[in-house]
Amino acid sequence: MTSQMINAAASGTWKLGDRTVNRIGFGAMRLPQTGAALSADAVPRDRDQAIGVLRRAVELGVNHIDTAAFYFSALRSANELINRALAPYPDDLVIATKVGPGRDPSGRWMEHAGPGQLRGQVEENLRQLGRDHLDVVNLRIVGTDAIAERFGALAELREAGLIRHLGLSNIRPHHLAEAQAIAPVVCVQNMYGIGASREHAEFLDLCGEQGIAFVPFYSIAGTGRETGATAGDSPEVRAVARAHGVGEAQIRLAWTLHQGAHVLPIPGTGDLDHLAQNVAAGSLRLSEDELATLDSVTHETA
Numbered sequence: 001m002t003s004q005m006i007n008a009a010a011s012g013t014w015k016l017g018d019r020t021v022n023r024i025g026f027g028a029m030r031l032p033q034t035g036a037a038l039s040a041d042a043v044p045r046d047r048d049q050a051i052g053v054l055r056r057a058v059e060l061g062v063n064h065i066d067t068a069a070f071y072f073s074a075l076r077s078a079n080e081l082i083n084r085a086l087a088p089y090p091d092d093l094v095i096a097t098k099v100g101p102g103r104d105p106s107g108r109w110m111e112h113a114g115p116g117q118l119r120g121q122v123e124e125n126l127r128q129l130g131r132d133h134l135d136v137v138n139l140r141i142v143g144t145d146a147i148a149e150r151f152g153a154l155a156e157l158r159e160a161g162l163i164r165h166l167g168l169s170n171i172r173p174h175h176l177a178e179a180q181a182i183a184p185v186v187c188v189q190n191m192y193g194i195g196a197s198r199e200h201a202e203f204l205d206l207c208g209e210q211g212i213a214f215v216p217f218y219s220i221a222g223t224g225r226e227t228g229a230t231a232g233d234s235p236e237v238r239a240v241a242r243a244h245g246v247g248e249a250q251i252r253l254a255w256t257l258h259q260g261a262h263v264l265p266i267p268g269t270g271d272l273d274h275l276a277q278n279v280a281a282g283s284l285r286l287s288e289d290e291l292a293t294l295d296s297v298t299h300e301t302a
């Protein structure tokens with residue numbers, strides 16, 4: 001079967017709260033612009049192209065899309081594109097968003113939201129997505145500060161029915177424990193992929209033991225972060241890719257998927273061919289030897 005036809009169901013499924021999703025999802029951060037994301041001088045992407053990618057993702061079985069109100073360029077916003085492309089939304093589609101960070105209308109970063117500002121950020125997502133509740137809201141934090149007040153504010157919005165499920169992003173294990181004393185956590189969204197440290201791998205395992213989804217970001221981009229995938233991968237990744245006749249990005253995703261049934265990657269792209277390849281990565285099976293080779297890259301570079 002060519003990669004153009006492989007469905008996201010090939011990656012298996014996971015229950016995110018009460019919603020079942022295919023493990024390969026999609027991250028919307030790349031859609032508002034071409035080139036580096038979240039940059040003030042980003043070039044807005046062609047609207048029809050972005051909408052085409054979102055619709056194709058859903059046709060390919062993707063039913064877990066990650067977004068944020070702060071994903072925008074001068075002329076496009078990820079939430080507006082999702083709304084335009086996919087509303088009325090399919091019943092099985094889970095849209096996860098993030099609150100905490102914020103950008104002013106010109107794109108400049110603002111101070112992170114305090115507990116009193118989170119309701120406004122949730123409502124901003126509701127308006128942009130055209131929904132009356134949000135499936136999953138992640139509290140995205142920086143640093144190691146206590147999160148109880150902010151997570152408590154989101155738990156109240158969950159009680160009020162504005163949010164179905166809560167998650168956390170960019171956190172350490174102690175944040176997870178702190179949040180769980182307040183309300184259930186269905187997912188942790190942290191940076192993860194080949195090259196991740198042992199400490200991060202242990203946190204991924206801890207989430208699995210607790211039945212919490214681990215949603216890795218930058219599984220392809222790695223240290224390229226907002227700028228995107230860098231040209232030239234490690235010899236190990238290249239060799240495994242060659243053996244399977246696929247691209248390095250697919251091997252990065254396949255390795256990530258092999259880290260546990262609770263791992264739900266959300267690769268981002270504005271390219272239809274890359275989208276199909278990323279979905280198809282869910283059907284790749286790596287051998288024990290290949291996994292060990294790729295693990296060695298992980299621990300050498302950690």
Ligand SMILES: NC(=O)c1ccc[n+]([C@@H]2O[C@H](COP(=O)([O-])OP(=O)(O)OC[C@H]3O[C@@H](n4cnc5c(N)ncnc54)[C@H](OP(=O)(O)O)[C@@H]3O)[C@@H](O)[C@H]2O)c1
Pocket residue numbers: 026027028029030066067098140169170189190216217218219220221222225226227228229247249250266267268269270271273274275277278
């Ligand atoms: N919670 C957080 O703090 C946080 C932070 C960052 C991101 N995120 C979320 O995580 C998602 C994933 O991050 P990301 O978008 O950077 O994803 P990524 O999948 O790690 O990397 C995307 C980069 O890889 C390229 N790419 C994608 N598929 C490819 C393929 N098959 N072959 C070659 N290159 C490929 C993309 O360029 P092309 O467009 O050319 O394909 C882009 O440069 C974001 O979209 C966002 O939703 C969350």
